[in-house]
Amino acid sequence: MTNHDAVVIGAGAGGGIVAKELATAGLNVLLLERGKAVTPADCRKDDLANQRTSALGAPFGPDERRNPRVAVDAKGNARVITVRDGGYNNNAACVGGGTQSYGAMAWRFLPKDFRMKETYGVPAGSTLEDWPIRYEDLEPFYEKAEYELGVSGDMSADPFHGPRRKPLPMPPLPPTREHEILEAATKRMGLHPFPIPMLRNSVPYGGRPPCMRCRWCVGFACEVDAKAGTQNTVIPIALSTGNCRLETQAIVSEITTGADGRPDGVTYFDARDRRQQAKASVIVVSGGAVESARLLLNSKSRLFPQGLGNHSDWVGRNLQGHAYSGATGVFPVDTFDDLGPGASVAVCDYNHGNPGLAGGALLCNEFIRLPVQAYNDVPPGVRSWGRQHKQFLQQNYRRTMGFRGPTQEIPVFDARVQVDSSVKDHWGIPVARLSGGKHPHTLEIAAAMASKAEAVLKEAGATQTWLNKAGPGLSGGQHQAGTCRMGDDPQTSAVNRYCQVHGAENVFVVDGSVHVTNGGFNPVLTIMAIAYWASDFVKREWKGTRFRGA
């Protein structure tokens, strides 16, 4: 058994930052990560075995033989699935978590994204709610994430973003061919194109080199470490303090409680499957929206018989990712210039203010689509196999461009994570059981976003376009969020505004789980900002040797 001031469960976007903030403040931190450490040499450029396309494996975890989940379909049929199944809603399990292999878009949510109920009212059958905090609360912490990890971009051409005190610390990468075509087209339409902000070096920053603009980006570890993840920024800082110990391949099974019923640490299985105990004054759960909910639900005790923080049945509820929708177009000229990362230009004109719709999405061009990611995206009328399919791809692969975005989801109470006590993982821990689907209005918004994207492609000169609309199924995946909602009322939320679990004030959830709504944006920078925000609270409440009240 070991003793610590704080134990942080999960070394991803949220946990990595909390570990660094607490360790540099002098707390003794144990950072537990269920996956392994990954290096730039693990890029491997394998288009069939990466975190984006995992047909032959998900090298950055979790281990598919040891970590089943249960997925329940729309008819109520449950089946056991592995990491490579889309229904698994995998993110990653490694040091850095999703930030090791993400595409690295670095969006701040808009002020209205925190006030969705106030802005739109509550669609029937939804749990749409306002956040207990506002954009202004997070602004300094967004800025801190942008500067500590490093974000490139230029927000000056985007009139929609919230107030910001400083510009981004790095300029954007030079434009690609797609960028030039789409920027001109969206300007002709009266829209406001600008370069996508990225947690990606465009110039040397933080001791790491700039992006070399290869095509092995989203889904892969960056071969030159130009993408900023927690693994190459804040976690090394945490370790360099001497106050933080990182233990990899550590599977936390339960948050334990002391004789007084209060949470006092964790039990976990180490890399050799030996059961270990760690006691801590502060416990931070940062496993991602699926695994964090699972851990709380698996942590049953006398005071929390339904799982930690689950007295009003809100843990695991409102699972949401994004309803990705957009369009694809074929152009008369080559649009492919093989200049990574591909995704480059965005508009935020459609995030809000769409008549009759409660939200919207940013729209942008795509990361470079590797050939194996392109074969399913052919227009209606082209058969999905045979000579016609083969020739369509050969004629059009270099002339095809996508424009799409993450439609903000309308939360649904029954889109949820439960634990399935009949299915156990390698360590005997009940696995996550995923069920539910998207709200019908989410699909309406997504369909509208697809049409907006199609109009942009047509204006840009596409000779043929077709829509890519989100399906009705559950979405979580790499953008998973919502399962431990932040709120002032313990009856309708799992944690308070500082990410403290209601009724267990020394336990924090710091990841996408706390998002009340998930923005029409990739959520990672918001996860990071909330991690700085919650860490700031913990540091203020830390009384030298213990957490207040603990």
Added chain:
Amino acid sequence: MKRRDWIHGALLTGTLAAISGCGGTRARYRLFHEAEAGTLHALLQQLIPDDEIPGAPGANVMRFLDRQLARAYSGHLAAYRKGLEALNQSALLRHQAPFANLAFEQQELLVEGLEAGSLPPEPWGDLSQREFFRTVRTHTMQGYYGDPRHGGNVDAVSWRALGVPHPPVRGRDDYQFPKEPSKATAAAERTGP
């Protein structure tokens, strides 16, 4: 070697592999017996045909499947065996000849029926025709458009046909690749269990 000769050679090799097992006593594939291989080879020719440019047969997607069905796709092997046998039975029912021996157009109609799930159900039992089609199509596309290291897409033939530079051009010239592990990894190894 001229390109046409190369393609011809590839086609010939594939055909021989499929129909005769002429390699002598050693089986050409680890998982498929000759009849299964013949049916699968003909199915691949339907999904991504060899023409001026090698398709799934010419790009050796057979080898990809033979390899991956023993590894990542192993959960599908039983369905492959059952589905290939059922497809052959469907051909025998309709044309009194094995699938591999039918004319291209006859095979195509059968595959269209398979995709729609509309072939006579008897040989298929509880195996869904549509699901079998989807699985084989997905695996075939992955083998053909995926990285050659996995056994298919020989000589990156599909990538070159799409116009994707191979090996990649971008990002190769300006960088020395790091030989040392990153700071995070080194630190993790120092402090790990």
